[in-house]
Amino acid sequence: MIIGESFRQGLTGVLQNKLRSSLTVLGILIGVAAVIVLLAVGNGSSKAVAASIEKLGTNSISVIHGTFRTPGGSSGNVQKDLTVADAIALTDEANAPSVKSASPVKQAGSVSCTYAGTSHSTSITGTWPSYFQTANSKVTNGNYFSNEDVTAGSRVIVIGQSVVDQVYGTVDPVGTTLTCAGVPFTVVGVLEKKGGSGFQDPDDVAIAPLSTVQRQLTGYGSLDSITAEAASLEASDAAQSEISSILDSRHGTTSTNRDYQVINQASLLTTSSSSNQVFTVLLGAVAAISLLVGGIGITNIMLVSVTERTREIGIRKAIGANRFAILSQFLVEATLLSVIGGASGVLASLVISQFQIAGVQPVIMPLSVLGAFIVSVAIGLFFGSYPANRAARMRPIQALRHE
Amino acid sequence: MTNPIPDSHPVIQLQQVTKRYGLGEAQVRALDGIDLTIQRGEFVAIMGTSGSGKSTLMNIVGALDIVTTGSYELDGINIDRLSEDALSVVRNRKIGFVFQSFNLIPRTTALANVELPLAYRGMDRKERRRRALAALDSVGLGDRADHGPTQLSGGQQQRVAIARALVTNPSLVLADEPTGNLDSNSTSDVLDLLQSTHYRGNTIVLITHEDEVAARAQRVIHLVDGRIASDERVNS
Numbered sequence: 001m002i003i004g005e006s007f008r009q010g011l012t013g014v015l016q017n018k019l020r021s022s023l024t025v026l027g028i029l030i031g032v033a034a035v036i037v038l039l040a041v042g043n044g045s046s047k048a049v050a051a052s053i054e055k056l057g058t059n060s061i062s063v064i065h066g067t068f069r070t071p072g073g074s075s076g077n078v079q080k081d082l083t084v085a086d087a088i089a090l091t092d093e094a095n096a097p098s099v100k101s102a103s104p105v106k107q108a109g110s111v112s113c114t115y116a117g118t119s120h121s122t123s124i125t126g127t128w129p130s131y132f133q134t135a136n137s138k139v140t141n142g143n144y145f146s147n148e149d150v151t152a153g154s155r156v157i158v159i160g161q162s163v164v165d166q167v168y169g170t171v172d173p174v175g176t177t178l179t180c181a182g183v184p185f186t187v188v189g190v191l192e193k194k195g196g197s198g199f200q201d202p203d204d205v206a207i208a209p210l211s212t213v214q215r216q217l218t219g220y221g222s223l224d225s226i227t228a229e230a231a232s233l234e235a236s237d238a239a240q241s242e243i244s245s246i247l248d249s250r251h252g253t254t255s256t257n258r259d260y261q262v263i264n265q266a267s268l269l270t271t272s273s274s275s276n277q278v279f280t281v282l283l284g285a286v287a288a289i290s291l292l293v294g295g296i297g298i299t300n301i302m303l304v305s306v307t308e309r310t311r312e313i314g315i316r317k318a319i320g321a322n323r324f325a326i327l328s329q330f331l332v333e334a335t336l337l338s339v340i341g342g343a344s345g346v347l348a349s350l351v352i353s354q355f356q357i358a359g360v361q362p363v364i365m366p367l368s369v370l371g372a373f374i375v376s377v378a379i380g381l382f383f384g385s386y387p388a389n390r391a392a393r394m395r396p397i398q399a400l401r402h403e
Numbered sequence: 404m405t406n407p408i409p410d411s412h413p414v415i416q417l418q419q420v421t422k423r424y425g426l427g428e429a430q431v432r433a434l435d436g437i438d439l440t441i442q443r444g445e446f447v448a449i450m451g452t453s454g455s456g457k458s459t460l461m462n463i464v465g466a467l468d469i470v471t472t473g474s475y476e477l478d479g480i481n482i483d484r485l486s487e488d489a490l491s492v493v494r495n496r497k498i499g500f501v502f503q504s505f506n507l508i509p510r511t512t513a514l515a516n517v518e519l520p521l522a523y524r525g526m527d528r529k530e531r532r533r534r535a536l537a538a539l540d541s542v543g544l545g546d547r548a549d550h551g552p553t554q555l556s557g558g559q560q561q562r563v564a565i566a567r568a569l570v571t572n573p574s575l576v577l578a579d580e581p582t583g584n585l586d587s588n589s590t591s592d593v594l595d596l597l598q599s600t601h602y603r604g605n606t607i608v609l610i611t612h613e614d615e616v617a618a619r620a621q622r623v624i625h626l627v628d629g630r631i632a633s634d635e636r637v638n639s
Binding site for chain 2: 005012016311312314315316317318319320321322323324325395396397400
């Protein structure tokens with residue numbers, strides 16, 4: 001009964017000062033919306049990074065020729081070439097049970113490809129057909145090239161969607177002749193669009209048989225990399241160490257002076273998601289500060305309200321309100337402000353996250369909505385308790401005398 | 404408003420009450436040994452100049468403040484050592500206040516103002532609404548129930564305040580300069596209302612400095628320097 005009464009008195013208090021109440025509510029609204037939206041941006045960006053890594057194939061392991069380490073340990077070493085024989089050695093079932101396949105890769109960068117007078121510069125990847133599965137590249141139109149094409153050195157090519165868009169427009173490329181660096185290739189297939197964010201367009205690619213690329217474009221030097229595939233996501237760490245030990249024995253190197261680098265996509269995914277978590281926590285912390293500021297706004301406005309209504313508090317006490325009745329009236333008022341702010345903040349954040357923010361599509365975490373709402377209620381109770389206590393402790397005679 | 408059932412104890416019994424403010428040199432004796440007994444159904448006016456201690460006496464009698472020494476029994480209950488929350492219960496159950504400046508809750512309707520003491524008592528809404536409307540009717544403002552204080556004249560506001568004081572059927576109606584802010588017409592309205600309340604059996608203590616207001620009472624007490632200077636019964 002008393003609680004119901006306090007609720008009505010508190011609601012009246014909120015409604016009596018509409019402008020003041022709405023400004024206070026705005027403070028909480030901004031805080032709550034900031035927390036939810038910024039967490040959603042952090043979440044969205046880590047989802048986007050994870051998705052683009054997954055598109056590259058999460059089971060894939062890249063062996064890259066050369067070392068990025070600073071000279072010192074490896075200086076003076078003669079770097080051995082990464083060869084097709086290395087790639088074949090990696091598929092040895094006895095030494096590398098966790099490796100499903102290994103495809104040698106030779107890149108020809110910035111090759112100008114022309115069809116019917118339109119040209120586009122792209123990089124051509126020379127490899128084996130097993131590469132398509134490892135790199136998660138599917139042909140949607142036409143066909144993959146075959147192992148026979150590799151053996152024969154056929155001038156066939158599979159192109160990405162961006163190349164199609166740039167060179168062909170609406171023409172169906174399959175069966176046409178695309179001239180790259182003066183070499184005519186027959187287009188046999190078009191890759192499925194990967195899309196994605198980032199600096200590199202995963203669809204701006206062309207893939208041809210390794211032998212053809214080596215003979216026509218790059219020559220027979222060291223491979224650029226070997227793209228291996230682990231038997232499963234769980235086996236990728238085992239596959240990585242198997243690859244290292246095989247290559248170490250073939251190249252006569254140890255872990256201190258390797259002339260190659262092994263990059264495991266699965267561990268890359270873990271690293272990127274943990275760094276994204278830090279980023280998300282930082283964003284959330286900044287937003288939480290604005291929520292705190294909103295809470296201080298509630299204390300401020302409630303103190304004003306209590307001072308303004310000192311006489312009213314005195315009257316209420318004179319006619320029989322006890323401390324609890326006064327306390328709960330002002331607590332209800334403060335909590336109403338924060339709850340209205342919290343609810344409208346949640347609504348605002350739902351609207352805002354429909355739009356891209358800094359190139360990231362926010363993905364709302366349901367827990368953050370619930371959390372921000374609960375926190376806003378707690379803020380009302382916490383930041384309202386000091387002013388409400390002050391009101392409850394007033395002595396009736398002094399309060400009545402207040403002008 | 405039925406007559407309270409008569410019983411043995413007086414409504415107010417003050418024995419050797421003193422009230423001091425401050426400490427040491429600066430100490431002020433606002434009340435200095437007051438003995439006062441007011442029986443059920445009396446209409447008493449307490450008079451005195453400003454500084455005579457009548458406001459302090461009103462605060463003590465109204466359970467808004469506690470005595471320094473001496474004892475105070477209200478309706479047979481000794482309230483000297485009660486906690487602040489217990490005092491608020493006593494005020495709610497036993498006392499109806501009428502103040503000089505009306506003291507209605509601002510931006511709140513007359514009806515809600517009159518309902519408030521019943522709400523703090525925990526009465527359900529339907530019942531308190533019924534009683535509040537009856538109380539407003541009894542002061543002739545049944546048709547103004549939905550008006551806020553700013554929509555009412557001074558005299559009307561004071562009548563709402565009287566309705567609020569009477570709605571709990573208190574043992575004591577305590578009126579502190581109830582006509583101090585009113586013109587002469589409203590003054591006589593309010594005094595008539597208090598007098599008819601008295602005729603219906605309520606105990607009324609009226610604090611005033613005006614003789615014509617005090618003239619309505621049966622008993623007039625003069626305070627000087629915190630002491631009772633005279634205590635006369637007037638047969639009107």
